[in-house]
Amino acid sequence: MKLVMLLSALFCVNAASADNVLSVTPFTIDSYDTVDMQICLDNTDPIGAFQVEIVLPEELEITGKPVLNADRKNSGMQVQASKLYGVVSNQLKNFKGNTGAIMSVPVKVKEGMLADKTVKIAMKQIVLSSGDGELGVEQPDFDVEVTLVGETYKYSGYTDPTEITIMPGERKEVAFCVTNNGPIWGFQIDAYLPEGLSIDEESGETAERCSEDGFVLITQNTGFTRIALVTYGENSVKDDTFDGAVLKFTLVASDDFTAEKGEVTFSNFIVENSIAPAAKDCPTTPLTVINGKTSGIDAIINDAAMGNAAIYTLDGIKLDAPQTGKINVIVTTNGDVKKVLVK
Numbered sequence: 001m002k003l004v005m006l007l008s009a010l011f012c013v014n015a016a017s018a019d020n021v022l023s024v025t026p027f028t029i030d031s032y033d034t035v036d037m038q039i040c041l042d043n044t045d046p047i048g049a050f051q052v053e054i055v056l057p058e059e060l061e062i063t064g065k066p067v068l069n070a071d072r073k074n075s076g077m078q079v080q081a082s083k084l085y086g087v088v089s090n091q092l093k094n095f096k097g098n099t100g101a102i103m104s105v106p107v108k109v110k111e112g113m114l115a116d117k118t119v120k121i122a123m124k125q126i127v128l129s130s131g132d133g134e135l136g137v138e139q140p141d142f143d144v145e146v147t148l149v150g151e152t153y154k155y156s157g158y159t160d161p162t163e164i165t166i167m168p169g170e171r172k173e174v175a176f177c178v179t180n181n182g183p184i185w186g187f188q189i190d191a192y193l194p195e196g197l198s199i200d201e202e203s204g205e206t207a208e209r210c211s212e213d214g215f216v217l218i219t220q221n222t223g224f225t226r227i228a229l230v231t232y233g234e235n236s237v238k239d240d241t242f243d244g245a246v247l248k249f250t251l252v253a254s255d256d257f258t259a260e261k262g263e264v265t266f267s268n269f270i271v272e273n274s275i276a277p278a279a280k281d282c283p284t285t286p287l288t289v290i291n292g293k294t295s296g297i298d299a300i301i302n303d304a305a306m307g308n309a310a311i312y313t314l315d316g317i318k319l320d321a322p323q324t325g326k327i328n329v330i331v332t333t334n335g336d337v338k339k340v341l342v343k
Contacts, residue, residue, distance in 0.1 A: 029108070029109055051126070052123055064106045181242060193225065196256060198220075261289070266285060266286065312328070
């Protein structure tokens with residue numbers, strides 16, 4: 001027999017008594033795990049049956065059948081679950097005790113909808129009855145506040161390598177890497193470069209961690225270069241390693257690059273993902289850039305010219321002196337190896 005039919009047979013239905021109240025304490029959900037919403041009853045009169053319509057917000061769903069609290073239920077009590085949830089007593093018995101939880105309802109946040117917000121569960125059509133039907137009271141509708149706490153995702157960026165040596169007029173590829181504990185739909189980051197250095201706008205390409213539908217956009221702006229990882233799919237970065245290169249770009253040193261040392265710094269690192277608000281101002285590590293011409297390579301060339309170092313071509317042919325206009329491999333007396341473009 002359905003709960004609605006049993007409750008319709010109550011001898012009388014009166015306004016709710018302040019001494020017989022169904023309630024739910026506000027609660028928090030901070031993951032996608034199922035939690036038990038506790039429905040409580042404070043009663044002075046014997047209560048053995050009730051009904052309530054539970055109306056969930058779009059973020060929540062019920063994941064199973066409600067369960068009666070073993071400490072308060074009596075023999076013959078059964079849970080009826082449809083649009084209306086409640087308890088009937090086939091043996092006309094009442095709940096034990098006068099306060100505390102009588103039933104738990106398993107609820108969870110739907111996939112992709114966990115975010116920092118407060119939602120409300122509406123409790124409607126509430127009727128309380130004694131087991132024998134002698135008492136029947138209606139209770140006004142009420143809302144239960146549920147605080148959702150979005151997952152905390154952390155992202156940080158760095159380059160590989162974190163330090164490079166570059167000659168004036170030279171180009172070098174750099175990988176931008178991300179350490180993350182959550183999904184990445186795409187991101188943007190602004191690079192600030194020392195005078196004499198630039199990033200080739202046509203050089204952006206995805207790295208091994210990216211899915212096939214990801215691509216890189218590089219745009220020059222006043223004072224900085226913006227690098228963006230974009231995708232038409234849900235998430236552009238694979239989540240199997242949570243660390244490593246996601247894109248590559250080419251750093252270019254102008255012919256008149258004269259600074260001995262500088263840093264490429266990054267800011268405004270914003271990561272978007274498919275299930276949470278954007279992570280903004282994520283931390284980054286700068287790229288240290290050393291000018292090969294002004295950082296001691298001239299001295300190595302001089303050593304080579306004076307016979308204090310061995311000189312080779314890129315394919316291993318030993319030379320008597322550095323070749324101008326070409327890259328020379330110079331091995332110093334202490335074993336250091338340098339590739340040097342002699343102009």
